Amino acid sequence: MSGWLGRALSRYLEGERPAAQPYVSQDFEALCRTLRVGDVLLVEGRARVSTAIKYLTQSTWSHAAICVRDRRGGGECELVEVTLAEGCHRVPLSKYRGYNTRICRAAALGDDERAAVAAFAESRIGLTYDTRNIIDLARYLLPTPPVPVRWRRQMLAFGSGDPTRAICSSLIAQAFQSVRYPILPTIRMLRASGGTRHQRQEIWHIRHHSLFVPRDFDLSPYFAVIKPTLEVGFDHRRIQWAQSDPQAPADGIGAVDAGPEAGASGKIMG
Incomplete structure (x- = not known):
């Protein structure tokens, strides 16, 4: 019974509301030509669950997917994403034609590392969200819960099961952490061994993947924002x-x- 209710609730939350936000005119062909393997595509979603995620993360972006095949490899661009209803799966880029999107590109990755990030994401295809965790799903029924700002991000990781699979950015964060590429690491300043109190050493700590949200790739100083219209030439x-x-x-x-x-x-x- 819990599984049936969970699947029904997932389908409801993933239902789209076409008039949810205005569309900013973009050139889809330019997006196809610009997107590269390893790029993160941020999406302003239209699903019911998107409203809650945008509120909890205080961001325009409610969804993220990672490019695993681009035009340079021949054929159409393909993404790997995670959704409540279908779990981790592959989709064509054309799914997001007509959506507000943003490309975030890891600035220092080589082609081999990009391929490794994409391969990590593809290896997770088939993972599903545990829809029996009704409490985890029900939190999205209230789009704007009255909670302090400092607690909103933690609400996305609340639950007894594995709710982070519902947040697409968790999988993408794991993919980049597999090649030790920073997103928004926790940096602590420590006194250098044998140094004075003015000498400090930066120690980078990997943040747990469940704490990442889509806007972190937009905010990260290690990801460049790529605008397709400018990339293909604008006059x-x-x-x-x-x-x-x-x-x-x-x-x-x-x-x-x-x-x-x-x-x-x-x-x-x-």
């Missing part, structure tokens, strides 16, 4: 601004259809 001089709308500002700033001459950016939102 503002090619934009055809609308001039016929009497309600438009004199300087032409506003939401317009840039037309085919706008290059890779498509519709430009002013």
